[in-house]
Amino acid sequence: MRRRDFLRVLCGAGVLWPVTAGAQQTKMHRVAYLSYAAPVSELTGANPINPFARAFLHGLRSLGYVEGQDLIMEWRNAEGRLDRVPEIVRELVSVNVDVIVVGTVPLVRAAKAVTQTIPIIMVGTGNPVEEGLIESLARPGGNVTGLAGVSGNENAAKRLQVLKELLPGMSRVALLNSKAERIGGWEQSMEVAARQLGISVLFVEHTPTDYAAGFALIERERPDALSVAFNAANMINRHLIIEFAAKNRLPAMYGVREFAANSGLISYGPNYTDIYKQAAGYVDRILKGAKLQNWRLSSLGDFQLVINSKTAKVLGLTIPPHFLPAPMR
Numbered sequence: 339m340r341r342r343d344f345l346r347v348l349c350g351a352g353v354l355w356p357v358t359a360g361a362q363q364t365k366m367h368r369v370a371y372l373s374y375a376a377p378v379s380e381l382t383g384a385n386p387i388n389p390f391a392r393a394f395l396h397g398l399r400s401l402g403y404v405e406g407q408d409l410i411m412e413w414r415n416a417e418g419r420l421d422r423v424p425e426i427v428r429e430l431v432s433v434n435v436d437v438i439v440v441g442t443v444p445l446v447r448a449a450k451a452v453t454q455t456i457p458i459i460m461v462g463t464g465n466p467v468e469e470g471l472i473e474s475l476a477r478p479g480g481n482v483t484g485l486a487g488v489s490g491n492e493n494a495a496k497r498l499q500v501l502k503e504l505l506p507g508m509s510r511v512a513l514l515n516s517k518a519e520r521i522g523g524w525e526q527s528m529e530v531a532a533r534q535l536g537i538s539v540l541f542v543e544h545t546p547t548d549y550a551a552g553f554a555l556i557e558r559e560r561p562d563a564l565s566v567a568f569n570a571a572n573m574i575n576r577h578l579i580i581e582f583a584a585k586n587r588l589p590a591m592y593g594v595r596e597f598a599a600n601s602g603l604i605s606y607g608p609n610y611t612d613i614y615k616q617a618a619g620y621v622d623r624i625l626k627g628a629k630l631q632n633w634r635l636s637s638l639g640d641f642q643l644v645i646n647s648k649t650a651k652v653l654g655l656t657i658p659p660h661f662l663p664a665p666m667r
Contacts, residue, residue, distance in 0.1 A: 493593065576602070
């Protein structure tokens with residue numbers, strides 16, 4: 339692993355706003371933010387509870403947009419059901435939104451199937467070329483652009499590798515994922531990666547709102563560790579997953595730092611808080627009239643390794659020296 343990958347260890351319809359006579363009228367922009375599972379109550383307000391929605395909204399504010407003055411936010415939640423996405427997108431089309439911001443590949447695909455004219459900003463892992471969402475990273479064409487990384491399969495394989503470095507004796511790992519959000523070839527890629535590391539895999543699936551059967555399977559099979567796929571449902575239910583891992587003293591790897599920051603053992607993945615702030619910049623360009631057909635998709639950036647040292651101590655784990663940041667000089 340490259341040292342720069344390891345960054346830190348944690349200790350703990352066009353509307354016009356009324357104006358005074360003689361003043362310039364301000365155009366109201368309408369921006370849609372579509373979540374797979376986060377309740378709308380966690381998306382709205384001056385400082386949304388959802389960390390990604392909060393980062394996105396703050397990013398828009400930093401660019402000068404103010405809700406109620408020149409910005410209307412259309413917050414939507416698919417309630418963990420991909421079959422609801424077309425209906426939601428048709429509604430957003432009917433109210434003339436200027437742009438739609440979505441996260442996971444399945445949501446992008448579902449939104450693109452409804453509209454090929456309204457710009458769609460993709461924010462997440464997954465290879466959009468392999469998934470047929472764009473023509474190429476350099477010249478995407480169509481109405482999809484945004485930030486994307488290497489394939490979600492490759493991301494998960496990297497997390498297996500890091501988990502094996504932390505737990506050299508690991509021989510079996512449970513992989514927790516939502517079938518609804520799984521991208522093509524995921525299981526095959528994980529099996530190949532696991533074989534190369536000399537470990538076996540227990541695939542565990544859940545629904546967006548029900549983890550009971552999956553948790554029961556893990557308790558029966560007693561794997562050495564848990565790797566939690568990064569998807570919208572797992573992000574929303576992160577406290578539930580972290581509590582389950584702690585109760586069963588199960589070392590667990592996650593895809594975003596928010597898990598490690600909330601007592602999860604370790605995370606390895608992009609900084610999505612920063613990524614959603616960057617997504618606000620894409621929206622800004624669209625609202626200012628830029629055409630997106632030839633925009634190159636941006637990279638999600640370097641992955642971050644975040645370890646919660648308190649959780650590692652509780653589990654009796656020793657953090658490998660090369661996982662630690664270099665000392666200050």
